[in-house]
Amino acid sequence: MALRIGVLADDFTGATDIAGFLVSAGMTTVQFTSPEGLPEQLDDRVDAAVISMKTRSIAPGDAVAQSLQALNALRAHGAEQIIFKYCSTFDSTGEGNIGPVTDALLDAMGETFTVLAPALPVNGRTVYQGHLFVHDQPLDESGMRDHPVTPMTDSSLVRLIQAQAQGSAVVIPYATVQAGPEAVQQALQDARSSGARYAVPDTLDMRHLETLGAALTDMPLITGGSGIGYGLARAVTQTRAVTQTRAVTQTRETGQDAGASRSADADWTFTSGPAVVLSGSSSQMTNAQVRDYRGRAAALPLEISSVLADAEGYCTEVVSWVMEQQSADTPAPLVYATASPEEVRAAQREHGAQELSAAIEKFFARLARALREHGTRRFIVAGGETSGAVTQGLGVRGFEVGPQIAPGVPWTRTLPGEHPQPAGEETLDLALKSGNFGEEDFFAAAQQLVSQQPSTQEGRA
Ligand SMILES: Nc1ncnc2c1ncn2[C@@H]1O[C@H](COP(=O)(O)OP(=O)(O)OP(=O)(O)O)[C@@H](O)[C@H]1O
Ligand SMILES: O=C(O)[C@@H](O)C(=O)CO
Numbered sequence: 001m002a003l004r005i006g007v008l009a010d011d012f013t014g015a016t017d018i019a020g021f022l023v024s025a026g027m028t029t030v031q032f033t034s035p036e037g038l039p040e041q042l043d044d045r046v047d048a049a050v051i052s053m054k055t056r057s058i059a060p061g062d063a064v065a066q067s068l069q070a071l072n073a074l075r076a077h078g079a080e081q082i083i084f085k086y087c088s089t090f091d092s093t094g095e096g097n098i099g100p101v102t103d104a105l106l107d108a109m110g111e112t113f114t115v116l117a118p119a120l121p122v123n124g125r126t127v128y129q130g131h132l133f134v135h136d137q138p139l140d141e142s143g144m145r146d147h148p149v150t151p152m153t154d155s156s157l158v159r160l161i162q163a164q165a166q167g168s169a170v171v172i173p174y175a176t177v178q179a180g181p182e183a184v185q186q187a188l189q190d191a192r193s194s195g196a197r198y199a200v201p202d203t204l205d206m207r208h209l210e211t212l213g214a215a216l217t218d219m220p221l222i223t224g225g226s227g228i229g230y231g232l233a234r235a236v237t238q239t240r241a242v243t244q245t246r247a248v249t250q251t252r253e254t255g256q257d258a259g260a261s262r263s264a265d266a267d268w269t270f271t272s273g274p275a276v277v278l279s280g281s282s283s284q285m286t287n288a289q290v291r292d293y294r295g296r297a298a299a300l301p302l303e304i305s306s307v308l309a310d311a312e313g314y315c316t317e318v319v320s321w322v323m324e325q326q327s328a329d330t331p332a333p334l335v336y337a338t339a340s341p342e343e344v345r346a347a348q349r350e351h352g353a354q355e356l357s358a359a360i361e362k363f364f365a366r367l368a369r370a371l372r373e374h375g376t377r378r379f380i381v382a383g384g385e386t387s388g389a390v391t392q393g394l395g396v397r398g399f400e401v402g403p404q405i406a407p408g409v410p411w412t413r414t415l416p417g418e419h420p421q422p423a424g425e426e427t428l429d430l431a432l433k434s435g436n437f438g439e440e441d442f443f444a445a446a447q448q449l450v451s452q453q454p455s456t457q458e459g460r461a
Helices: 012-024 060-076 098-108 157-164 174-179 181-193 206-215 226-238 241-254 284-294 304-309 311-325 341-351 353-373 384-394 442-451
Strands: 005-009 029-032 048-052 081-085 114-117 125-128 131-134 169-172 198-201 221-224 275-279 299-301 334-336 378-382 398-406 409-414 429-433
Touching: 005 012, 005 060, 005 226, 012 029, 012 048, 012 081, 012 226, 012 384, 012 398, 012 409, 012 429, 048 060, 060 081, 060 098, 081 098, 081 226, 098 114, 098 157, 098 221, 114 206, 114 226, 157 169, 157 198, 169 181, 174 181, 174 206, 181 198, 181 206, 206 226, 221 226, 275 284, 275 353, 275 384, 275 442, 284 299, 284 334, 284 378, 284 442, 299 311, 304 311, 304 341, 304 353, 311 353, 341 353, 353 378, 353 384, 378 384, 378 442, 384 429, 398 429, 398 442, 409 442, 429 442
Parallel strands: 005 048, 005 081, 029 048, 081 221, 114 198, 114 221, 169 198, 275 334, 275 378, 299 334, 378 429
Antiparallel strands: 029 398, 125 131, 398 409, 409 429
């Protein structure tokens, strides 16, 4: 059977974010960490496949090439609709990559029109008059203006996309979205006829996402955040509620087949064993979360100079420190590069922004791999790029998606037997947190959820 929805996500936390929302809307969803990871045959019961990439801030040409590869893999499985998932805060540079990738996908699919729908109201991301807000602030006045890699200095989605893509954009205003799916479809039709290439729908609450989902069930390419994924999935599953219930039940019974995700939490089992928190995000919320967690657990700030001077030797030191702190009775230790905007700017001036980001990400990947080799089985990671580096460092091919810790952040479990372990078939549990997601106590909340449910497998011998 063909996939109903195929998603290509430009970072790893974004991918688990949308996978979690597709699952919560009733879709049986599989997630893979590369196009090659997709097996030739997917189980018939799978509705949606998500491919996580790390294309948000690489060179536009590379992002386009990798995205087209992911598109081909999803289309080879007959995906009826494609979602290009990017950040709910439209993270991109002046050159892209949202514009170039959207244009390349449109061209490859023989299409000339799509929507840009980053809104995720449950997490405070709304769009009004085509401007993106983060809670009560326009995007360019929010913490995103200080992002280390993709600082956002404009809130107008129309201007942002027109600066990095080939066509013009129009806003579908609030009143139209409020009026329902037919009104939206008419407005899309009008926008297309006027020669626009992108439509930016105002979106103030989760009901608007359901309206948009219902209006977009025939659009071959949709771009945006996990919210529009949720809206679309709801529109699809609501029309086949009975069949879907049966499919999800079967997936639970068969468990690991084809990496099918589970859609409910009651029978989710966590992998037991030592845990660690790795934070490479310097977002406002992650800064608050790190502050909160430092009061609860052992915490080690990374010495950037040691990361740059002797990553291998320093990694060995950090591994020893983590292992000394890990015990069944205490919260997982935290290792963090998280810093204030002023500290980040100063470090970037000294070492170069890209070099520094790459070195820190590489360090986290190395650290995660070494910790896994020494028995760590549960990783809580903050930051999309950081999560990409860690997941790739761990050699993970795909995930099952489990209970949500916070909107957009589910616990996930690696597919078994994918990352050779001394003891064979152990899985790893990963919580990949987008920079600005979760409440201040997120790191503790993630572990609290684990302690409330059953665990399997002992990690360290
Ligand atoms: N102290 C620091 N100084 C400079 N750069 C840093 C520092 N700490 C982390 N970084 C880099 O900043 C980038 C943060 O990006 P990341 O995607 O991990 O977090 P985020 O952008 O907050 O999360 P998300 O993309 O999920 O919103 C990474 O490349 C990381 O290596
Ligand atoms: O959409 C979001 O905000 C997140 O899934 C994300 O992509 C952050 O990296």
